[in-house]
Amino acid sequence: MIKHFINLEWKQYFRSSYWQKSIVINILMVFFALYFVGMFLFLGAFLFKILGKLVPDQDPFVVVNSYIFYWFIGDLLMRFFLQKLPVMSVKPLLTQPIKRSTVVNYVLGKSALSFFNFLPLFAIIPFSISLLSNGYDTSTVLTWMFTMIIIVLIINFLNFIIEAFSAERELSFLPIIVVAGALYGLDYFNIFPMKSIIGESLMSVASNPILILIPIAILLLFYGYNYKILKSKLFLDSSLKSKVTEVNASDLSWTKRFGDIAPFMQLDLKLIWRNKRTKSMAMLLVIGLLYGLFFYPQPMYRDMEFMFAFIGVFSTGFFLINFGQFIPAWDSGYYKMLMSQNIKYEQYLRSKFILMIMSVVILFVLGIPYVYFGWKILIAHFAAAIYNIGVNSHVILFGGSFNRKKIDLDKKAAFNYQGTGAVQWLIGIPLMVLPMGLFGLTNWLVGFEAAIALLMVLGIVGIVLHKKLMRFITQKYLDSKYKMIDAFGQDN
Amino acid sequence: MIYTKDLSKSYNGTTVLNVEELSIPKGQSFGLVGNNGAGKTTYFSLLLDLIKPSTGNITNNSVVVDESEDWKPFTSSFIDESFLIGYLTPEEYFYFIGDLRGQNKADVDALTSKFEDFFNGEIIGKKKYLRDLSKGNQKKAGIVAALIGNPEVIILDEPFANLDPTTQIRLKQILKDLAEKQGVTVLVSSHDLMHVTDVCERIVVLEKGNVIKDLETNPATLKELEAHFASGTMATQEEE
Numbered sequence: 001m002i003k004h005f006i007n008l009e010w011k012q013y014f015r016s017s018y019w020q021k022s023i024v025i026n027i028l029m030v031f032f033a034l035y036f037v038g039m040f041l042f043l044g045a046f047l048f049k050i051l052g053k054l055v056p057d058q059d060p061f062v063v064v065n066s067y068i069f070y071w072f073i074g075d076l077l078m079r080f081f082l083q084k085l086p087v088m089s090v091k092p093l094l095t096q097p098i099k100r101s102t103v104v105n106y107v108l109g110k111s112a113l114s115f116f117n118f119l120p121l122f123a124i125i126p127f128s129i130s131l132l133s134n135g136y137d138t139s140t141v142l143t144w145m146f147t148m149i150i151i152v153l154i155i156n157f158l159n160f161i162i163e164a165f166s167a168e169r170e171l172s173f174l175p176i177i178v179v180a181g182a183l184y185g186l187d188y189f190n191i192f193p194m195k196s197i198i199g200e201s202l203m204s205v206a207s208n209p210i211l212i213l214i215p216i217a218i219l220l221l222f223y224g225y226n227y228k229i230l231k232s233k234l235f236l237d238s239s240l241k242s243k244v245t246e247v248n249a250s251d252l253s254w255t256k257r258f259g260d261i262a263p264f265m266q267l268d269l270k271l272i273w274r275n276k277r278t279k280s281m282a283m284l285l286v287i288g289l290l291y292g293l294f295f296y297p298q299p300m301y302r303d304m305e306f307m308f309a310f311i312g313v314f315s316t317g318f319f320l321i322n323f324g325q326f327i328p329a330w331d332s333g334y335y336k337m338l339m340s341q342n343i344k345y346e347q348y349l350r351s352k353f354i355l356m357i358m359s360v361v362i363l364f365v366l367g368i369p370y371v372y373f374g375w376k377i378l379i380a381h382f383a384a385a386i387y388n389i390g391v392n393s394h395v396i397l398f399g400g401s402f403n404r405k406k407i408d409l410d411k412k413a414a415f416n417y418q419g420t421g422a423v424q425w426l427i428g429i430p431l432m433v434l435p436m437g438l439f440g441l442t443n444w445l446v447g448f449e450a451a452i453a454l455l456m457v458l459g460i461v462g463i464v465l466h467k468k469l470m471r472f473i474t475q476k477y478l479d480s481k482y483k484m485i486d487a488f489g490q491d492n
Numbered sequence: 493m494i495y496t497k498d499l500s501k502s503y504n505g506t507t508v509l510n511v512e513e514l515s516i517p518k519g520q521s522f523g524l525v526g527n528n529g530a531g532k533t534t535y536f537s538l539l540l541d542l543i544k545p546s547t548g549n550i551t552n553n554s555v556v557v558d559e560s561e562d563w564k565p566f567t568s569s570f571i572d573e574s575f576l577i578g579y580l581t582p583e584e585y586f587y588f589i590g591d592l593r594g595q596n597k598a599d600v601d602a603l604t605s606k607f608e609d610f611f612n613g614e615i616i617g618k619k620k621y622l623r624d625l626s627k628g629n630q631k632k633a634g635i636v637a638a639l640i641g642n643p644e645v646i647i648l649d650e651p652f653a654n655l656d657p658t659t660q661i662r663l664k665q666i667l668k669d670l671a672e673k674q675g676v677t678v679l680v681s682s683h684d685l686m687h688v689t690d691v692c693e694r695i696v697v698l699e700k701g702n703v704i705k706d707l708e709t710n711p712a713t714l715k716e717l718e719a720h721f722a723s724g725t726m727a728t729q730e731e732e
Contacts, residue, residue, distance in 0.1 A: 262591070263588055263591035263592060266588075267577070267580075267588060270579060270580060270584070271579060274579040274621070275579050333574060333577070333578060334574055334575060334576060334577045334578075335574075336542055336571065336574050336575060337574065337575035337576070337577075339540075339541070339542060340540040340541070340542065340564070340567075340568075340569055340571075340575075341564065341589070341592045341593075342564040342565045342592055342593055342594075343564075343592055409578070409579065482542075482543060482544050485542050485543070486543070489574070
C-alpha cells in the first residue's frame with residue numbers, strides 16, 4: 001500500500017504544472033536548503049571549540065544542554081511558519097479498500113522525513129563526533145545523540161498539534177505565540193526554570209541510558225494525539241462540507257464617489273476582507289508599518305541614510321507590493337467571467353490602482369510618528385511615498401500583465417508561494433533596489449536634499465504621465481488576455 | 493444574429509473544432525448536442541472570445557468577436573462555476589453584474605423577483621456566500637445572472653446538468669419564453685437530448701469538431717437524435 005502512495009505522490013509532484021512552471025523557485029529553495037545545511041554543519045563541527053574559547057571554565061557539553069531550551073522554542077517557531085503537514089488528496093482513497101489508519105500513519109510517517117528533521121542532524125552528529133574525540137564516554141554521547149533525535153521528532157509532532165489548533169482560529173498565529181510565550185515566560189520569570197530543567201534532564205538521560213524511555217514516551221504521546229486528530233478529519237463531511245461562514249456585509253456606498261470604477265472597488269474590498277489569503281495579507285500590514293522599528297532604534301542604522309529610502313518604500317508600499325504583485329491573479333478564479341462581461345479593462349485596473357494609492361497615503365500617515373527618530377526619516381518616507389505612487393504603482397501593474405499563475409484565495413498568506421513566479425522576484429528589483437540605489441548614490445555624490453528631490457521628481461513624473469502609462473499597461477493586459485485565461489483555468 | 497465562417501480551432505496540430513458556415517438568426521433558440529470532446533464548449537468559448545480561433549471568425553450582430561469588444565453589452569453567458577465570484581453572496585453578485593451591465597439595484601431586484609419560483613427560496617436572503625452553495629444552487633444563480641441587463645444573446649453551457657427535475661422543468665419554460673416572447677437568441681448545449689428537443693427550435697449535432705446534423709425541431713427529432721447517437725455506439729462496437 002505504501003508503495004502505491006509513494007508512486008501517487010511522485011506523479012502528483014512531477015506532473016503538477018506548478019513544478020514544471022516554477023523552476024526558479026525550486027532552485028532558490030534548494031539554494032536556501034544548502035545554505036542552512038552548511039551553517040548547521042559548521043555549527044556542529046566547531047561548536048565545541050567555540051564554547052571552549054567563550055566559556056573556558058565550563059564543560060561545553062553542559063553549556064550546550066543548558067541552551068537546548070532556546071533551540072526548542074526557536075525550532076518550534078520556525079517550523080510553525082515554514083513546515084506544513086504533508087498533504088495528500090485523500091478523497092479518492094476513502095472509498096477504496098484501504099484502512100484509514102494506514103493513510104494516517106503514512107502521512108505522519110512521511111512528515112518525519114521532512115527536511116526540518118534532517119537539518120538538526122547536520123549539527124547534532126558532528127557535535128557528537130567532536131565530543132567523542134574529546135574523550136567523552138561513548139555510551140553517554142550516543143544516548144545524548146538519540147535523545148536529541150527524539151526531541152527533533154517531538155518538536156515535529158508538537159508543531160502539527162499546534163497547527164491543527166491554529167487552523168480553526170481566525171488569528172492563526174495565536175496558538176503558537178501562546179505556547180512559545182508561555183514556555184519562555186515560565187523560564188524567564190523563574191516560575192518554572194525550563195532552561196535548567198531541560199538541560200539537567202538531558203544530562204541525566206545521557207548518564208542513565210534507561211531514562212531515554214521518557215522522551216520516547218512523550219514522542220509516542222504526541223504521535224498518538226496527532227493520529228487521533230487526523231483520523232477524525234478523515235471523513236468526507238469534514239473536508240467536503242467546509243464550514244459555512246455568515247456573511248459580514250458592510251456598507252461600501254462611499255465608493256460610489258469614484259464613479260464608474262465603484263463596482264470594482266467594492267469587489268476588491270470584499271475580496272480582501274472575505275478571503276483567508278488576502279485577510280492574512282492585510283494582517284501583515286501591521287508588520288510592514290512597524291518595519292522601521294527594526295532599524296531606527298539602533299543608532300547604527302540612523303546614520304545609513306540610504307536605508308531610509310528602502311524602509312520608506314517598503315513600509316509605505318507594503319500593501320502596494322503585496323497586493324499589487326498578484327494583480328490580476330486575485331481574480332483568477334472568475335477571470336473568464338470578467339473577460340466575457342461588458343467591462344473596460346482600464347476601469348478594472350484603475351480601481352486596483354486607486355486602492356494601492358490610498359494604501360500608500362494611509363500607511364504614510366500612520367508612519368508619521370517615525371519623525372521621533374529624526375525629521376530626515378519623515379522626509380525620506382514622504383519622498384518614498386511619492387515614488388511609490390508615481391513609479392512603483394505603475395511598475396507593479398505592468399508586472400501583473402506577466403502573471404500566469406492562479407491563486408487559491410482560501411489558503412493563508414505567510415510563506416504561501418502559490419501564484420509566485422519569476423515575475424514576482426524580478427519585479428522586486430525596480431520596486432525596491434532601484435529607488436534605494438538611486439537614493440544612496442545621489443546621497444553619496446551630491447547630498448541628502450538632492451537624493452530626496454530625485455525620488456520626488458521621479459514620482460511626480462510618473463503621476464504626470466499616469467494616463468499615458470495606464471494606456472500602455474492596459475494594452476499589455478489586452479495582449480496577454482488569452483494566455484491569462486488559459487493559465488488561470490489550470491490547477492496547479 | 494450570429495454568423496460563423498470558416499471557423500477552426502486546433503491545439504498542437506489537432507483540430508478540435510471546424511465549422512465551415514453556421515448562421516443563427518435573431519430570436520432562435522439554438523441547441524448544440526454532441527458527445528464529450530465534440531467541441532461544444534470550444535465553440536462557446538470562441539463565441540465569447542475566451543480563446544483565439546485558429547482560422548476564421550464569428551460575427552455577433554455584425555461585430556467580429558475577436559476584433560472588437562462591442563458584442564459584450566448585448567451578450568451574456570454562463571459557462572461554468574468559474575463564472576461565479578465565490579466570496580460574494582448571490583445578491584451581491586447580481587448587483588455586481590448589474591453594475592457592469594448598466595442596471596441599478598432596483599432593476600436587478602425587479603428581475604430576480606421574477607425568479608422566486610426558480611430559486612425555490614434557496615438563493616436570495618440566505619446570507620451565504622456563493623462558494624458555500626451547492627452545485628445546483630450555484631448554477632441557478634449563474635443562469636439568472638446571465639439574464640440580467642436584457643441581453644439579446646444568451647449562451648448557456650450545459651444548463652440542465654446538476655439541476656433537480658423541478659428546476660429543469662422551470663428552466664425549460666424560462667428559456668422558451670426568452671426566445672418566443674422576447675426575441676432573445678438563446679444558445680444552449682446539453683447531453684440530454686430530451687431537454688434540448690423540448691427547448692430548442694433548431695438542433696445542431698457536433699462530432700469531433702464537425703457539424704454533422706442541422707435539424708429543425710419537430711416531433712420526430714428526438715427519435716432521430718436518439719437513433720443517431722445509438723448508431724454511434726453500434727459503430728464503435730463493430731469496430732472493436
